[in-house]
Amino acid sequence: MGFWVSEEKWLAYLLFAVCVSITLGGVYVAVWANKAGGNLVDALVARNWATLFPVLVLNFLLALATPVLMIIGSVFRQLLELRWRTWLTRHYVERWTQANHFFELEREGVISNADQRIAQDVAQFVDITLNNILNIIQVVVSAVSFGVVLWGLSGELSFSVFGLALAIPGYLLFAAFAYTFGQLAVVHWAGKSLIGLNNHKQTVEAEFRFLAMRLRENAEQIAFYHGGETEGQRLSGAFIRVRSNWVAIIKRTARLMFARDAYSEAFSLLPLLLALPRYMSGDISLGDVARIRGGLGGPAGGAFGAMTSVLNLFVQMYPTFTLWLALVNRLRDFSWAINKLDAKPNGFELQRGGDRLICRDVHLLKPLGQPLLTLRSLDISQGQRWLIKGASGRGKSTLLRAIAGLWPHGSGMIRTPSHWQVMFVPQRSYTPTGTLKAALCYPAEATQFSDAQCEQALRDCQLPQCAVLLHEEAAWQHKLSGGEQQRLAFARLLMQRPDLVFLDEATSALDAETELTVYRHVLAQLPATTVVSISHRPALDSLHDHVLDLDAPPPFSFNHPQREGASGYFF
Numbered sequence: 085m086g087f088w089v090s091e092e093k094w095l096a097y098l099l100f101a102v103c104v105s106i107t108l109g110g111v112y113v114a115v116w117a118n119k120a121g122g123n124l125v126d127a128l129v130a131r132n133w134a135t136l137f138p139v140l141v142l143n144f145l146l147a148l149a150t151p152v153l154m155i156i157g158s159v160f161r162q163l164l165e166l167r168w169r170t171w172l173t174r175h176y177v178e179r180w181t182q183a184n185h186f187f188e189l190e191r192e193g194v195i196s197n198a199d200q201r202i203a204q205d206v207a208q209f210v211d212i213t214l215n216n217i218l219n220i221i222q223v224v225v226s227a228v229s230f231g232v233v234l235w236g237l238s239g240e241l242s243f244s245v246f247g248l249a250l251a252i253p254g255y256l257l258f259a260a261f262a263y264t265f266g267q268l269a270v271v272h273w274a275g276k277s278l279i280g281l282n283n284h285k286q287t288v289e290a291e292f293r294f295l296a297m298r299l300r301e302n303a304e305q306i307a308f309y310h311g312g313e314t315e316g317q318r319l320s321g322a323f324i325r326v327r328s329n330w331v332a333i334i335k336r337t338a339r340l341m342f343a344r345d346a347y348s349e350a351f352s353l354l355p356l357l358l359a360l361p362r363y364m365s366g367d368i369s370l371g372d373v374a375r376i377r378g379g380l381g382g383p384a385g386g387a388f389g390a391m392t393s394v395l396n397l398f399v400q401m402y403p404t405f406t407l408w409l410a411l412v413n414r415l416r417d418f419s420w421a422i423n424k425l426d427a428k429p430n431g432f433e434l435q436r437g438g439d440r441l442i443c444r445d446v447h448l449l450k451p452l453g454q455p456l457l458t459l460r461s462l463d464i465s466q467g468q469r470w471l472i473k474g475a476s477g478r479g480k481s482t483l484l485r486a487i488a489g490l491w492p493h494g495s496g497m498i499r500t501p502s503h504w505q506v507m508f509v510p511q512r513s514y515t516p517t518g519t520l521k522a523a524l525c526y527p528a529e530a531t532q533f534s535d536a537q538c539e540q541a542l543r544d545c546q547l548p549q550c551a552v553l554l555h556e557e558a559a560w561q562h563k564l565s566g567g568e569q570q571r572l573a574f575a576r577l578l579m580q581r582p583d584l585v586f587l588d589e590a591t592s593a594l595d596a597e598t599e600l601t602v603y604r605h606v607l608a609q610l611p612a613t614t615v616v617s618i619s620h621r622p623a624l625d626s627l628h629d630h631v632l633d634l635d636a637p638p639p640f641s642f643n644h645p646q647r648e649g650a651s652g653y654f655f
């Protein structure tokens with residue numbers, strides 16, 4: 085709803101007002117056409133050319149006006165839809181990408197398929213909401229307008245029961261309401277289970293798409309494992325859920341349509357039967373009968389038909405309404421999940437300031453609260469080179485996540501100098517699709533660096549063959565080998581020159597010689613940069629002057645024996 089109070093609200097109101105005006109214009113034309121249609125029948129009955137000709141022209145013009153209004157209305161509705169969807173998509177994308185929500189949603193597993201909620205649900209939500217609102221306005225205005233027509237044509241229905249004289253004014257109007265509410269009750273009874281089924285449909289369809297997307301993204305690894313068959317079974321399993329939901333929807337929709345159509349066919353003669361008493365008594369003309377029931381060369385639907393069909397829009401909207409409720413639920417869950425993340429405080433006291441990285445009484449927990457690692461004290465000064473060691477699963481990467489503010493589970497104080505630019509290089513760095521230069525400069529803009537700088541960094545990191553490909557576009561995450569992508573991440577470091585860099589097994593795919601070469605380049609070219617590495621490789625020991633060994637008895641940390649004189653911490 086934020087769109088309607090945003091900075092775009094005035095244009096949105098204007099477009100909406102145009103859409104509503106066109107809808108009202110359509111209703112006005114329909115009422116006018118009903119009257120003109122009745123006059124046409126009466127002119128035909130009178131066999132009078134003088135009155136017939138102008139009525140014929142008017143009927144022709146009114147028939148022309150209806151599609152013209154519909155086309156203009158559709159263009160303005162789509163313009164409004166475009167603006168609303170753009171605003172909502174921007175809003176959801178911002179919420180998703182802000183403060184690493186996209187990562188936290190996946191880490192906590194709070195909701196599934198956040199991406200598809202933004203890409204698909206938003207579009208459908210806007211489309212259905214706008215259509216339904218305009219439909220409801222049309223229904224209400226048409227109901228009032230044709231209600232007045234029907235009331236006028238009804239007069240009073242007089243009859244006697246056991247000698248008692250009764251008169252019902254506006255009986256056609258009451259009959260139209262009774263007829264439509266009866267149909268609504270029948271349709272609701274037949275189709276109420278569609279709400280849950282449509283809700284489920286969004287979920288199972290999204291799960292199926294997600295599995296297919298994961299197969300595409302991890303094609304190589306799955307092929308190496310010969311996992312095609314297993315993935316095929318998973319996809320088939322997911323599709324079976326889509327299919328059985330679909331079958332249930334088909335059954336319920338068929339039941340709903342049968343109930344709706346059986347009801348309207350059963351009462352198809354009702355308008356004529358209701359008009360007959362007044363026609364036979366001479367109170368109304370044949371043209372009036374045509375205005376009530378339609379046909380006879382006059383108005384297509386008749387006032388009774390128009391009244392019931394506008395009220396019927398509620399009935400027709402029922403299946404879309406069930407889908408709309410499902411979409412609202414999914415988008416509301418998305419906002420709820422992000423609000424939940426925002427409301428959940430980070431357990432760590434993350435400070436910015438000072439001239440060193442400081443950790444005090446850091447207790448890392450797993451998401452369900454099991455203790456993972458305790459670090460009483462760690463001080464890392466500018467220019468130092470630290471190596472963090474420890475068995476697999478000890479909590480090394482989680483410690484880095486906590487320092488980066490990406491791990492909320494735990495407690496303790498972590499302070500990073502405010503002026504330090506920090507970079508984290510994981511085992512598999514993100515390599516975006518596009519030009520190689522853009523992938524190299526990520527997350528900075530490619531224009532911030534010259535080609536010469538990029539080429540030099542690539543050569544220093546043992547990627548001379550890539551220097552000539554800077555402006556080639558490709559899906560580099562698939563085209564470059566794992567080791568090449570790791571060297572590309574080191575080249576990024578040489579260009580961005582951070583003050584503090586965390587290298588989390590960032591050379592695991594390199595041979596020992598290349599590993600040492602790229603490390604030496606980084607250490608030599610970035611002498612003031614603080615380097616914190618996580619590695620299981622002993623070869624890297626000599627490149628670091630401090631070691632934090634998480635497998636050693638607490639307090640874990642000590643100076644590297646070959647680098648005497650550097651300060652370490654012993655608590």
Ligand SMILES: Nc1ncnc2c1ncn2[C@@H]1O[C@H](COP(=O)(O)OP(=O)(O)OP(=O)(O)O)[C@@H](O)[C@H]1O
Nearest residue numbers: 191450451456474475476477478479480481482483
């Ligand atoms: N999102 C998560 N949800 C649940 N448990 C997690 C999550 N992330 C990490 N863990 C658990 O925390 C523990 C520490 O993981 P971490 O990745 O920090 O280990 P590590 O020391 O870096 O291991 P390795 O050397 O194998 O990379 C593991 O037991 C892991 O299963």
